[in-house]
Amino acid sequence: MLRFLVQRLATIPLVAIGVITILFVIFKSVPGDEATLAAGATSTQAEIEAMRVRLGLDRPLLIQYAGHIWGLLHLDLGYSSTFRGNPLPAILERIPATLLLMSSAIAVTVAIGIPAGLVAGANQNRWPDYAISGGVVALLAIPNFWLGMVLIAVLSVQMRWLPSFGAAGAASLVIPTIALSARLIALVARTTRGMVVEEMRKDYVRTARAKGLRWKAVLSRHVLRNVLIPIVTVIGLQAGYLLGGSVVVERLFAWPGLGDLMLTGVSVRDYTLIQGATLFFVVGFLVINLAVDILYRFINPRLRHG
Amino acid sequence: MDDVLAIEGLTVELDLSRGRFAAVRDVSLTVGRGEIVALVGESGSGKSMTALAVMRLLPEPPALIAAGAIRFRDKDLASAPEDVLAGIRGDRIGMIFQEPMTSLNPSMRAGPQVAEVLALHKGLDGKAARKRVEELFARVRIPDPARRFDDYPHQMSGGMRQRVMIAMAIACDPDLVVADEPTTALDVTTQAQILDIFRAFRDEDGRSTLLITHDLAVVAETADRVAVMYGGRIVETAPVERLFEAAAHPYTRGLIASIPNPDEDIETRGRLTEIAGAVPALWAMPKGCAFSPRCPRATPRCADEQPSSETIAPGHVVACWNREDAR
Numbered sequence: 047m048l049r050f051l052v053q054r055l056a057t058i059p060l061v062a063i064g065v066i067t068i069l070f071v072i073f074k075s076v077p078g079d080e081a082t083l084a085a086g087a088t089s090t091q092a093e094i095e096a097m098r099v100r101l102g103l104d105r106p107l108l109i110q111y112a113g114h115i116w117g118l119l120h121l122d123l124g125y126s127s128t129f130r131g132n133p134l135p136a137i138l139e140r141i142p143a144t145l146l147l148m149s150s151a152i153a154v155t156v157a158i159g160i161p162a163g164l165v166a167g168a169n170q171n172r173w174p175d176y177a178i179s180g181g182v183v184a185l186l187a188i189p190n191f192w193l194g195m196v197l198i199a200v201l202s203v204q205m206r207w208l209p210s211f212g213a214a215g216a217a218s219l220v221i222p223t224i225a226l227s228a229r230l231i232a233l234v235a236r237t238t239r240g241m242v243v244e245e246m247r248k249d250y251v252r253t254a255r256a257k258g259l260r261w262k263a264v265l266s267r268h269v270l271r272n273v274l275i276p277i278v279t280v281i282g283l284q285a286g287y288l289l290g291g292s293v294v295v296e297r298l299f300a301w302p303g304l305g306d307l308m309l310t311g312v313s314v315r316d317y318t319l320i321q322g323a324t325l326f327f328v329v330g331f332l333v334i335n336l337a338v339d340i341l342y343r344f345i346n347p348r349l350r351h352g
Numbered sequence: 353m354d355d356v357l358a359i360e361g362l363t364v365e366l367d368l369s370r371g372r373f374a375a376v377r378d379v380s381l382t383v384g385r386g387e388i389v390a391l392v393g394e395s396g397s398g399k400s401m402t403a404l405a406v407m408r409l410l411p412e413p414p415a416l417i418a419a420g421a422i423r424f425r426d427k428d429l430a431s432a433p434e435d436v437l438a439g440i441r442g443d444r445i446g447m448i449f450q451e452p453m454t455s456l457n458p459s460m461r462a463g464p465q466v467a468e469v470l471a472l473h474k475g476l477d478g479k480a481a482r483k484r485v486e487e488l489f490a491r492v493r494i495p496d497p498a499r500r501f502d503d504y505p506h507q508m509s510g511g512m513r514q515r516v517m518i519a520m521a522i523a524c525d526p527d528l529v530v531a532d533e534p535t536t537a538l539d540v541t542t543q544a545q546i547l548d549i550f551r552a553f554r555d556e557d558g559r560s561t562l563l564i565t566h567d568l569a570v571v572a573e574t575a576d577r578v579a580v581m582y583g584g585r586i587v588e589t590a591p592v593e594r595l596f597e598a599a600a601h602p603y604t605r606g607l608i609a610s611i612p613n614p615d616e617d618i619e620t621r622g623r624l625t626e627i628a629g630a631v632p633a634l635w636a637m638p639k640g641c642a643f644s645p646r647c648p649r650a651t652p653r654c655a656d657e658q659p660s661s662e663t664i665a666p667g668h669v670v671a672c673w674n675r676e677d678a679r
């Protein structure tokens with residue numbers, strides 16, 4: 047376990063350096079002059095040249111790259127035109143809101159998706175299965191931004207039950223969470239259903255019945271345990287999608303998270319801010335993957351001893 | 353001898369897409385107290401279905417108990433509600449399955465899987481349950497029970513897993529153990545050890561066992577009485593010694609003749625005999641005796657008319673129009 051942890055932790059900086067390099071190359075090759083963007087549209091030619099020297103953009107690319115890495119090692123993401131300096135504090139400030147939205151979406155997914163899949167799988171080809179499977183197809187087909195707009199139109203504008211934007215209290219979390227988790231709930235419910243159907247045919251289920259357990263207990267004590275293993279994998283893999291989805295959803299609901307900040311950077315072509323936010327998304331994704339791997343070993347005894 | 357289990361005229365039908373077929377037909381069988389009764393037959397004879405029907409563990413549908421009774425204690429399991437059945441399963445009847453590799457939950461430690469039965473039926477948990485499970489492990493001769501308690505199934509051999517299954521089946525001290533091919537998946541050494549455990553249950557604990565097997569060698573070593581099944585019906589029942597000495601049904605004779613005898617001189621012994629052909633499919637059962645298409649003694653009457661059961665000696669019942677009488 048310790049060896050596994052060390053190995054996995056060691057890969058995180060490696061992947062991070064790769065991503066930093068790729069981002070550096072991409073942003074150096076996009077059209078537009080960085081110095082002009084940094085100095086602002088109304089600045090004079092002299093001001094632009096002064097900014098170019100100040101940011102070191104007049105020096106060779108390799109030197110710039112080395113400077114970029116050196117800066118990152120000192121927690122300096124570079125010059126952001128939006129914040130007139132290092133955007134790190136602004137990024138850090140936005141992270142809790144994104145984490146809150148993501149954990150709330152995952153919690154809702156676990157709380158709805160897994161039980162729905164269990165019920166559907168245990169009642170294969172009977173009405174509860176048809177109802178749940180129908181709902182799954184519907185949720186998978188609906189894009190989250192569209193769902194978000196419909197929710198705003200109905201729950202906020204018409205019924206006036208919930209706020210449609212911002213992060214003021216628990217109520218404002220409801221609509222963004224539904225919009226973000228809808229697809230994942232459907233995926234998890236579908237995976238769970240399939241796994242339950244498969245597991246129910248296995249010999250250990252018959253053994254559990256032969257012990258005198260009722261179906262409900264067989265499901266909750268025996269089947270669920272084995273079904274959880276692939277479900278954690280699905281949720282883990284989809285958490286990356288959730289990070290991406292949060293960018294759209296946060297903007298849609300003016301949720302003050304990292305995705306919203308990144309889109310702000312995009313709209314004003316603040317390359318430093320986009321680079322910094324992307325880097326944090328990548329690290330977040332790596333951390334989620336690591337967490338899933340650890341959890342996976344925890345619930346699958348065959349991996350622990352293998 | 354008072355009977356622990358009495359199956360009376362049991363018929364199990366399967367509702368398949370191509371029609372409804374009887375897989376178990378008019379089967380009657382008893383298991384007395386402290387007795388090991390073997391139910392013998394080849395694949396497709398209906399023996400496992402009979403065993404699962406006793407526990408009411410057949411998937412219903414497609415399976416359906418169409419007729420008959422399964423008398424156990426004061427109840428008829430064939431018509432008992434699920435509540436009553438759940439109370440009997442694991443408590444009064446323990447069951448052991450053929451596949452030790454897959455019959456245990458792979459993500460649960462072995463000990464707690466056995467302890468679960470004790471918690472369910474005896475309200476035993478915590479330290480008391482663990483102590484009892486370790487006793488049971490010792491009873492089925494699992495070495496180092498305290499350590500094995502915390503093992504996962506994948507850390508155990510097939511023989512060990514089958515012992516865990518047996519410990520589970522006897523945990524609540526049941527009146528009857530139904531063992532469906534308990535040694536088939538095991539190597540011969542392990543098989544002998546497991547059969548030893550079954551004999552000890554009978555001789556030391558007075559336990560009753562319904563043993564399902566296709567292996568007459570297993571029968572000869574363990575059973576008191578034997579019922580031979582073919583095509584969903586019991587064709588011959590006899591005490592074990594009588595069966596090996598004076599089998600009267602041509603099918604039973606064929607089975608016995610196909611057991612290799614290692615004591616015979618390799619020079620003088622003849623070719624090992626076999627029964628030509630295969631068990632007819634459910635939808636192609638003859639109107640009369642199911643064995644008639646393969647039977648060396650078959651007459652036209654055999655194919656048309658189901659032979660009635662006749663008692664030809666104490667405890668020896670045969671259903672055959674042309675039985676082979678004792679030599």
